[in-house]
Amino acid sequence: MSAAPTTAFSAFTLEPFPRIAPGDDLVEAITGVLDAQGVALADGDVVVVASKVVSMAERRHVDLATVTPGEQALELSARTGKPAEIVQLILDESTDHYLATERGPIIARHKLGHQLTSAGIDREGTTGAWLLPVDPDASARALRDALATATGARVAVVIADSDGRPDRRGATVISIGAAGIAPLRVTEHTEPGGRTKRQEETFTDLLAGAAGILLGQRGRGAPVAVLRGVVYARDDSGVSSMLHH
Incomplete structure (x- = not known):
């Protein structure tokens, strides 16, 4: 069955957003900013979270300081200029990797x-790094359920990650986790002669990219956007x- 079209949507960020420390309640932070903005989530909203x-x-x-680089890491570090620990x-x-050019980036x-790019690892200064969530889909489900409990709204959640493309400069935004929303949108078109053409779109990537216009990159300070x-x-x-x- 062909997907229903979206003819228009709106988007807004949650800001100013508090700085999140390890172990903080993310849903509490989200609802706190919503309350401060005087905005309520509505049924059908898509909450996109960095x-x-x-x-x-x-x-x-x-x-x-707890990471000991091996021989392969030292070799790749010398070729790319990336810290050996990273x-x-x-x-x-x-599970696999290659260099987009002779000196990187490392596509893994x-x-x-x-x-x-770089297996999604995000450096924190010179002493630390952040790994991706263990199971982004499970993280999205937990956020969706907690938001529903806190707000009463039936929403979808997309977890978005900034990533580069091996064929071009610059970063884009993709989805790595989702809950409450089909990740693929299927469209069908009947061509002259009766042949039906079926197309799958990576729908949560499209939404992550749309939210990325607002989320921005380093230093933006707006890690959550709502698409309505x-x-x-x-x-x-x-x-x-x-x-x-």
Whole structure:
């Protein structure tokens, strides 16, 4: 069945957003900002959350002083200029990797199945790094359920991650976790002669990209955006269901 079209939607960020410390209640932070803004979540809203604040809340920090680079990490560090400890984490978090150019970036197949620059690892200064959530789809479901309990609104949650493309400069935003929304949107079109053409779109990636216009990159300080008016199918299969394994 062809998906219903979205003809218009609106979007807004939650800001100023408090700084999240390891172990903080992310839903409490979200509802606190909503209250301060005088805004309520509505049924059908899509709440897009940057993966880094999810990682912070889930204590996914690594002290680089605890990382011992191996021979492969030292070799890749010399070639790319990346700290050897970061390269070791990339190797530890991935199943395969290659260099987009002779000096990088390192494109890695994360253990979760995503192909990401640097395996999605986010450096914190010179002493630490943040890993992706252990199970982003499960994180999205937990956030969705907690938001429903706190607000009474039936929403979807998309966890978004900033990522580069191996074929071009610059970063974009993709989805790595989702709950309450089908990750693929299927459209069908009947061509002259009666042939039906079926197309699958990575719908949660489209939404993450749309939210990324507001979320921004480093230093923006707005890790949560709400998209309102998007038409979607409710589904809990998660982003993992559309990955090639």
